Amino acid sequence: MKRILPLLLLLVLPLAAEAQEHFVFTPQSSAQAQFAGYYAALEKGFYAEEGLDVEIVHPFATQSAADHIREGKCNATTLPLTLALRTVAGGLPLVNILQTSMNSATVIISRWGDDPLTMHGAKVTSFRAGFGQSARSFVEMKGLDYEWIMTASAVNLFIAGAVDAMLGRSFDEYYRILETGIDIPEKAIYRFENGEFNIQQEGVYVTRAYYLTHRKQAEAFARASRKGWAWVADHQEEALDIVMRYTKELRVATNRILQQLMLKEVLRLQQDHDTGLREFRVRPDMVEKANRILLDSGSLTTPVTLEELLP
């Protein structure tokens, strides 16, 4: 049977591939455990089972995933909720087909050990591509006149002492800072997850135009991705093997230990604070909260409703 099976596969695979729909997925940043569920879905054949020929294309460090979807370079991308709201308000209707994060991973880390919310006029990094919108709005609400330094190299600027604080994520930059040996006392970290603006972040979005014409494919991608995340939660070591293959291929400056810590934290953030479950849904109260912070800071002029985000 072992000799026959490869022959059968050779016959079946081209036929299956022929029937599959090409689907480009662009994660928010370069390869890392933050996207383990999608890698797993691809590697374990969950996308193929749904009839999708998924290609994962990572953006360059200075590229914005929102730009990718806006320019039609991909069919789906991951966006933080606040950025999704701004993108919709900016005239690009999006549909959330899968909400992975249930909590905010955003942290503000002070370089010099101070409480970040007391550092008036501080130079603080924010990522060019991405997730810092809610934090920037929050800081404006608080009246802290940070000088935002948009960068793709926040950790390097932080290490060199070129900035006073950095915006980061609890699963990524936080551990990378720890890895440099810089002693960060807990009071020097502001965690949005524990504050009044714990707003869920990563969700998978497609344009509404694409959704209306390719609803089946979008839903199939969401189902397979969710299955991928479920598999990762049960097979973390194997999932790390897959992640490390991606990071090595793309020469991402990371290592297995960092990715292990990242995966653990990402899976934790996927659990809803109230239920303790990975619910994969957009919470209406968090949409309301995101609208409020963006409106208050002037980043939005009119609110974006939950209905505008959902299929």
Next chain:
Amino acid sequence: MKHFLDSLRRSLSAKLSIWVVLFTAMILLASLFYSSYVARRYVRVEAVQRASQVLENSVLKLMNILEDVELAADNLEWLVYRNLEHPELMMDYSRSTVQGTPGLNGCSISFEPYYYKDRYYYSAYSGYLDEDTIQTVQEGGDDYQYFYLSWYQLPKLLNQPCWTEPYCDWEQDDSSDMQTEKLVSYCKPLNDPDGNFIGSISLDISLNWLSKTLSSVQPYPHSYVVLVSRGGTFLVHPDPDKLFYQTIYTGTLLDDDPELEALGDSMLDQEEGMRSLKIDGKRSYVFYTPLKSTGWSMGIVCPERDIFSGFNRLRWLVIGIGLLGLVLMFIVCFRVIRQTLRPLSNLAVQAGNIADGHFDTILPEDPRQDEIGTLSRSFAHMQTSLVTYIDELKRTTAQRERIESELQVARDIQMGMIPRVFPDKGDIDLFGVMVPAKEVGGDLYDFYVLDGKLYFCVGDVSGKGIPASLLMAMALTVFRVAVQQAPPVTEIARQLNEALSAENDQLMFVTMFIGAIDLKTGRMAFCNCGHNPPAFLRKDGKASFVPSEPNIPLGVTPGYVFKGQEVDDVRGIPILLYTDGLNEAENEAHEPFGNDRLLEVMGSAPYDDAEEMIGRMNDAVKAHVAGAEASDDLTMLCFRINH
């Protein structure tokens, strides 16, 4: 195993050999420890010198590279400032800088967006080494916004030259494939005359090239050079998984490693030093020194196994030779000691035969003059002495047995001389005992009824044993002869005194209480010849001594006139006569039974009969001495004349 251990226990040769080997082993071990300690210290000092030398050379080599880069940056800066209005020259400057600086991988002259207003949003002029050729490229685009990257932002924010953390740079080649290179860059800010930032220049060094260049020198086979950045990232490391991808602290994120953390802190604090710690499971020495101008720190990791490999080989060789020597020493010691002690083994066998009673066993002669020879001769002498002693013992034992037998016969004869039959308890209730302290004694008692009178005596011959017994027999005979004539008690005393005084060369004497009672009237006449006064039981139940006038003992002074005394009526009064074996009987603590105790016991119960009284007194004495050996003969005579 048990059999082997038993054999060892039984063999003196093996035991001595083991002790010798153990002692030698201890000395060897102590020497080995000390020499190892000293040698190890010297090896360590030598390793420090050697590693420090290599480290110093490597630092010099690196500093040369870095100074070349910094000098090239200075030159480039001068050129850029001089021709700032001619952007078309910037590409040539980049190319020539790469071309003219050994080790340089790339060079960029980058400007702020729209710096050249008539040109493009992105103005970055880059030259880079592509294998052996130098390529140039106009960098920047929506997919590569260089002004968000560290090599551009750091000099801008710090407004001073600096070295970046390592990063991975992307280049798009003709086939649209992304090529990457792990780099570290030296950057300088470019400012306009007003001090406003207008751009930066950055000169890149390839980490792979740097690693290859610095790893060429190794003080030990498995030692290696590491270079860590200000953020702890490995800029040089032989492990490709660590180079660029890990920091010195990575291993401490999941598991505590205080040694590694301390090394990291020390290196990043720009300290110089040497530390011993476990790296990747191997105990290693790390020698490190800072590169002050960069914030980097260079170290040489030398596995302890490498440093001490020669020393360890030598130590194992010495241990091996030592062990072999100890084994040989054991064999030689065992054989020599066994040979030396062989006469002792023979002697032990012969001693066993003698112990079994074969006293005629012939011991082998040993001509040696050492301790073994002396022991053999001494043992032979001891055998002879033993045989003689045993013969003597046999003879003495036979003699003693014969004497004991004769003494037993004498005892029987003496006891036969003492009256054993006592009168019926009609008018006289009388009972007596004599217990010699040795086989034969010098005490005596007697009584005789003649012409309505009861004659009685209790005596004690001076001394003990056979002489006393002979004198006792003589005194008893004289008493019996004298009583036949029914003389007064003083006459009896006189006759005894004269008989005992005659030919008394030994100066022996006899104390004696002599009495005679008229059975009809109860009148008692008595003569106390230096003897203990008798005790009697009064009508009130208490005991007292009979007041008596002491005379001298019998046999001391011939012709002495004894005085007698009389008591009117002793009928119904129990009287106890005794020798000093009663009142002077001692216990283990040498406490005498005493007169008071004598009277106390006598009056302790109503009088029943003479035998009971003597039995009671005997029990009291036995209880008092409690098993102590009797020092004197004990004699008691008790009687009561009934109405």
